[in-house]
Amino acid sequence: QKEVEQNSGPLSVPEGAIASLNCTYSDRGSQSFFWYRQYSGKSPELIMFIYSNGDKEDGRFTAQLNKASQYVSLLIRDSQPSDSATYLCAVNTREGGADGLTFGKGTHLIIQP
Amino acid sequence: SAVISQKPSRDICQRGTSLTIQCQVDSQVTMMFWYRQQPGQSLTLIATANQGSEATYESGFVIDKFPISRPNLTFSTLTVSNMSPEDSSIYLCSERLGETQYFGPGTRLLVL
Numbered sequence: 001q002k003e004v005e006q007n008s009g010p011l012s013v014p015e016g017a018i019a020s021l022n023c024t025y026s027d028r029g030s031q032s033f034f035w036y037r038q039y040s041g042k043s044p045e046l047i048m049f050i051y052s053n054g055d056k057e058d059g060r061f062t063a064q065l066n067k068a069s070q071y072v073s074l075l076i077r078d079s080q081p082s083d084s085a086t087y088l089c090a091v092n093t094r095e096g097g098a099d100g101l102t103f104g105k106g107t108h109l110i111i112q113p
Numbered sequence: 114s115a116v117i118s119q120k121p122s123r124d125i126c127q128r129g130t131s132l133t134i135q136c137q138v139d140s141q142v143t144m145m146f147w148y149r150q151q152p153g154q155s156l157t158l159i160a161t162a163n164q165g166s167e168a169t170y171e172s173g174f175v176i177d178k179f180p181i182s183r184p185n186l187t188f189s190t191l192t193v194s195n196m197s198p199e200d201s202s203i204y205l206c207s208e209r210l211g212e213t214q215y216f217g218p219g220t221r222l223l224v225l
Contacts, residue, residue: 044205044216
């Protein structure tokens with residue numbers, strides 16, 4: 001059984017601070033890892049993905065992957081009120097993305113002005 | 114990125130009826146997927162829609178309840194059959210581009 005675990009929150013962060021979102025996964029064979037943002041009433045939109053251990057940066061977002069610990073995180077620097085949303089961690093267990101994604105339940109992030 | 118459209122965007126249906134949801138993508142892709150997002154929940158994969166072969170269903174989902182068609186590389190349909198109120202959900206299609214998946218806007222279904 002593939003499982004992806006996230007703290008549901010809500011996680012409240014002051015504007016301008018760093019928001020740290022965490023995710024663990026059960027399948028050690030997992031190959032690729034994704035962070036999606038979902039605003040209320042909208043479909044998920046891809047923020048970034050990571051395959052290799054270490055950090056990957058894209059603008060204000062940094063994804064961190066530690067396969068030994070089966071842990072992936074997302075850091076949001078200089079948090080803005082528009083970052084308030086639910087953040088979904090998703091995992092693909094087949095090389096080349098041949099599988100659909102297994103999602104965590106999401107973390108509800110609130111950026112306080 | 115990807116351009117994905119779904120029809121209908123929302124519907125209200127009576128129990129016992131069926132609804133077919135259409136998904137159109139702008140790229141010719143091998144892999145399309147159908148997901149369900151129940152109220153307050155995350156996304157759950159229903160099936161993988163393969164062009165030219167039968168769909169592959171996840172545990173807990175069966176073809177009789179959720180028949181899927183994939184007539185070409187840019188189009189797929191999902192039918193929710195013999196609906197009950199428990200089928201009230203958002204149904205999303207997605208396409209795989211490279212190593213990533215992009216989602217359509219979703220179909221909001223309410224079954225009375």
